[in-house]
Every structure is written in C-alpha cells, then in structure tokens.
Amino acid sequence: MSAMASLPATFTTGTARDSGLHFRDLYRLRDEGELMELSRGVFRKADAAVPTWPDLLAVSMRAPVAIVCCVSAAVVHDLTDEIPREVQIAVPRNRRPPRIDYPPTEVFRFGIESFESGLTEVEAAPGEHVRIYSQERTVVDLMRLRGRLGEPLALSALRRYLRRRDARPGEVLAFAEELGVLGSVRTAVDAVIAE
Structure with a gap:
C-alpha cells in the first residue's frame, strides 16, 4: 500500500487520511497486526523500532x-x-x-x-x-x-x-x-x- 509506505513510524488518523489511507483501511491494518494503536487516533507501524517512551x-x-x-x-x-x-x-x-x-x-x-x-x-x-x-x-x-x-x-x-x-x-x-x-x-x- 503506497499510502502506508509514505507514513512516518508514528502517525495520527489525520496524517493517514492526508496520505490517502482511508480510516477503514487504517483499522483493518490495526486488526491485522500491521499497526499498533498507541492511543485513540495514534498509530505506530508494527515493524518500526520499539519506542523507549x-x-x-x-x-x-x-x-x-x-x-x-x-x-x-x-x-x-x-x-x-x-x-x-x-x-x-x-x-x-x-x-x-x-x-x-x-x-x-x-x-x-x-x-x-x-x-x-x-x-x-x-x-x-x-x-x-x-x-x-x-x-x-x-x-x-x-x-x-x-x-x-x-x-x-x-x-x-x-x-x-x-x-x-x-x-x-x-x-x-x-x-x-x-x-x-x-x-x-x-x-x-x-x-x-x-x-
């Protein structure tokens, strides 16, 4: 998914939307384990380095x-x-x-x-x-x-x-x-x- 590739390691729903990733796809990727939801509307790519904080x-x-x-x-x-x-x-x-x-x-x-x-x-x-x-x-x-x-x-x-x-x-x-x-x-x- 090209929209997913253009996103930083940690991003918000708004950033994803601006990159062309529909919220349905965003939550599907979360459910499939490709994204972690750190907080409401804040996501991190599962393959990104583990954050210290x-x-x-x-x-x-x-x-x-x-x-x-x-x-x-x-x-x-x-x-x-x-x-x-x-x-x-x-x-x-x-x-x-x-x-x-x-x-x-x-x-x-x-x-x-x-x-x-x-x-x-x-x-x-x-x-x-x-x-x-x-x-x-x-x-x-x-x-x-x-x-x-x-x-x-x-x-x-x-x-x-x-x-x-x-x-x-x-x-x-x-x-x-x-x-x-x-x-x-x-x-x-x-x-x-x-x-």
Missing part, C-alpha cells in the same frame, strides 16, 4: 503543544525511581487542556510567560522527539508543586540532581527565581549541599 510519544502526538513535566520528566531524567500512574504534561494556561484517557494523563496548566522556559527534547523513539522540560526546570517544578506531588519526591529529586557531576545549581536557582519560588528552593539547595 511509548506513552510519552502517544501523548505528544495527541497534544503537540504540551510539554512532559513533573514526575514523568523526572523519570526520563533519572531523578526518581517512582513510576507515575499518569503521564504528566503541561499546557499553557490560555489553552484548553487535552482530554486523554489512554495512556492515563494528568494535565498541569502553567503560566504563559514561562511556559517554554527550560524546554528541551527527548528521543521517545528512533528519530522521534518529544517536548520535555530540562532537568533543572523539572527539579524546580517538583519543588514548587511539592504540596501536590509530595515533599519527599521533590527533595529526593533535588538531592539526586545536585549529586551529579554535571549539576548546575545556579541554573536551578535561576529557574526558581523566574517561577517565583527562589526562597524555598535556595533553602533546600543549601541544605542538600551541606549534607
């Missing part, structure tokens, strides 16, 4: 503006051993939050002015990247949301980050200042460094 890939296809954040970002950056029950993503406050049932997703609404601060990417599958916050931004987000996500998680991630050779505490403090939590983050950084 399939849930993040699926969610990013459904919500391309969203950025992987908090515990989900901490897992990717190896800042925690905790396994989140939901993929955590951030969207700007002025955008309607996406409703994604599978994979389970938790949406945070972050301020527009700092929404893309600390934005980076991770390769979720070979050649396919997902928007994610940097290690430093993730540490600060965990600290500022510690009332919701848990103080032990936030402090553990901060401790783990600061013990790395490539740690940049100054950058953590710069994000903390930008996000309005400099006092509490500085106190926590000083306490961890003093340990």
